[in-house]
Amino acid sequence: MTIRTEEADLSAFTLPSEFDSLKYHIKTLSYLTRAFTAGTLSHALLFTGLQGVGKQLAAQMLSMVCNCLERSVPDDSEQSGDDESSFWPCGQCRSCHKILNKSHPDILLIRPTGSLIKIDQVRSLIQKLSLKPYEAENRFVIIADADFMNPEAGNALLKVLEEPPDRTTIILTAGQVSDLLPTIVSRCMHIRLSPIPEDFIARFLKEDYEATPDEAGILARMASGSISRAVFMKTNHWLDRRNHLIQELVNLRERSVGFIMAFAERLAQDKERLTECLEIFRIWLRDLIVYRYAPDRIVYADLEDTIRNEYQKSDSETLLSLVDLIHTVQKKIESNGNVRLSTEILMMKMAGQ
Ligand SMILES: [Zn+2]
Numbered sequence: 001m002t003i004r005t006e007e008a009d010l011s012a013f014t015l016p017s018e019f020d021s022l023k024y025h026i027k028t029l030s031y032l033t034r035a036f037t038a039g040t041l042s043h044a045l046l047f048t049g050l051q052g053v054g055k056q057l058a059a060q061m062l063s064m065v066c067n068c069l070e071r072s073v074p075d076d077s078e079q080s081g082d083d084e085s086s087f088w089p090c091g092q093c094r095s096c097h098k099i100l101n102k103s104h105p106d107i108l109l110i111r112p113t114g115s116l117i118k119i120d121q122v123r124s125l126i127q128k129l130s131l132k133p134y135e136a137e138n139r140f141v142i143i144a145d146a147d148f149m150n151p152e153a154g155n156a157l158l159k160v161l162e163e164p165p166d167r168t169t170i171i172l173t174a175g176q177v178s179d180l181l182p183t184i185v186s187r188c189m190h191i192r193l194s195p196i197p198e199d200f201i202a203r204f205l206k207e208d209y210e211a212t213p214d215e216a217g218i219l220a221r222m223a224s225g226s227i228s229r230a231v232f233m234k235t236n237h238w239l240d241r242r243n244h245l246i247q248e249l250v251n252l253r254e255r256s257v258g259f260i261m262a263f264a265e266r267l268a269q270d271k272e273r274l275t276e277c278l279e280i281f282r283i284w285l286r287d288l289i290v291y292r293y294a295p296d297r298i299v300y301a302d303l304e305d306t307i308r309n310e311y312q313k314s315d316s317e318t319l320l321s322l323v324d325l326i327h328t329v330q331k332k333i334e335s336n337g338n339v340r341l342s343t344e345i346l347m348m349k350m351a352g353q
Helices: 019-036 055-067 078-082 094-100 119-129 151-163 199-209 213-222 227-235 238-254 257-270 270-294 301-313 316-334 338-351
Strands: 044-048 107-110 139-143 168-174 189-192
Touching: 019 055, 019 199, 019 227, 044 055, 055 107, 055 119, 055 168, 055 213, 119 139, 119 301, 189 199, 189 270, 199 213, 199 227, 199 270, 213 227, 213 238, 213 301, 227 238, 238 257, 238 270, 238 301, 238 338, 257 270, 270 301, 270 316, 270 338
Parallel strands: 044 168, 044 189, 107 139, 139 168
Antiparallel strands: none
């Protein structure tokens, strides 16, 4: 199920700023809260959507609003859904406080330990669920990244999904339905959280993270619909790193072979960081190619002056062959091949050697 989403003004509510990103999903959350209040909410929910779209945060929010001691209960006249904000939790009552501090005994979070959710975790959950909730109006179990459940754990969970204990809602989050056992999917009500549009992410970065308009625009484009990725990039100074790397690339033609090799070696040392650098390079090359034909379509719009200076120094064919070389390095990373050698070749070619 996909529910049309749009924003609402929630400025009257005091929650940590990360929750502001949920404004985009407020229709979905209001729908679920309304169902909860009416007693028709399914006891097993499955939230799917891109990584970083807010699945886990939405699950936490639902657990909070359904247990908020100050929740205003809508009357029938509000069925039209005009006043979504009446479904938002207060963020200050005892229940909200405990959930925000992750200390509520009835809000249980299960996530992969190592690379998997293992059967022992599900067994221990089943044991906890055999007891009544301690204090919550409704207990919530959030199983994050449920696609990382091994089949044994998945099968153990089936029975609970089929007959959940009283006053208990289980929320699974996953990238997509096809990543889960069909037997699990069929027992859940499926809610798909849509990717968050660039303009929403850009505005969020400007308002909540003091990003400049240029910075917000670029990070929003690079985040591919994921608000947490955008925030991560902002708080980890992605833009500074990109500026530094692009400056290095621009200067590469003037560098000695020794310098280029040392630069390549530094890049190849950390595969995770290299993946990020390659993506920065790929967009840069793409912009150099695109600028010739459609200067208003470049991604690094804040670097337009540099792009204007650089784009004619190589022809499109050379630039495209560099993009191919980037793919070669990416494949080496994935296959655990000789990353250093292919990074050296890439950097030498980038330098026009
Ligand atoms: Zn509250």
